[in-house]
């Protein structure tokens with residue numbers, strides 16, 4: 001078994017790849033240039049005045065690296081000092097790929113050894129200059145580990161949701177799952193079980209028994225005695241209660257949905273469909 005390959009990292013401070021990071025195995029030669037077969041490839045059109053075959057990093061093992069110009073037109077610089085022969089390279093050193101007679105500079109690249117790359121506490125991925133500092137735990141995360149709902153890191157997000165629950169904390173939207181069907185208000189529901197697929201308006205709710213009566217669903221024939229208001233009597237159709245677990249709210253487009261709640265910036269709570277975010 002060979003352990004994970006050691007790498008070195010190149011962070012582009014300027015040029016066509018500004019803000020990007022590239023890695024290369026920390027063995028042999030790492031060639032930097034505008035040629036397509038360069039290990040660290042510069043943009044063939046934009047990264048002027050860098051040369052096609054500009055510079056190289058020589059890996060000598062034991063975290064020893066040397067920077068060398070490869071006969072470029074406008075020279076290689078380490079921390080703004082022209083590179084002559086092989087010069088040692090370590091974390092934080094800035095390589096400039098050329099500076100021409102008009103003062104134009106090729107890409108500036110910051111070099112990192114693997115051991116000096118900050119790791120994201122959540123995913124172990126490298127964290128570079130562009131990172132996210134979580135307001136809840138103050139740690140630095142990579143951009144993939146942001147929870148955009150809470151605007152915190154992903155590890156903090158569940159805790160933050162709980163802490164903010166019901167406080168109406170302004171400036172974000174809180175959406176929670178609610179496993180139970182909330183049929184307290186008139187709402188259209190779809191039914192499973194015997195009357196599967198039927199939809200109707202909830203007419204009444206018995207929260208203690210966990211039953212709802214849905215218009216036109218679970219209809220039974222009932223013998224009705226004549227009353228003062230209903231002189232006739234006889235056999236009538238009557239919707240009977242069904243278990244609340246057999247109904248599900250439907251969203252504006254008619255799909256069955258789970259219920260979420262949204263707490264607005266002013267603290268008001270509204271019921272929404274998890275499917276499309278519409279109010280129920």
Ligand SMILES: [Zn+2]
Nearest residue numbers: 120123142145
């Ligand atoms: Zn991460």
Ligand SMILES: [Zn+2]
Nearest residue numbers: 134137153156
């Ligand atoms: Zn956090």
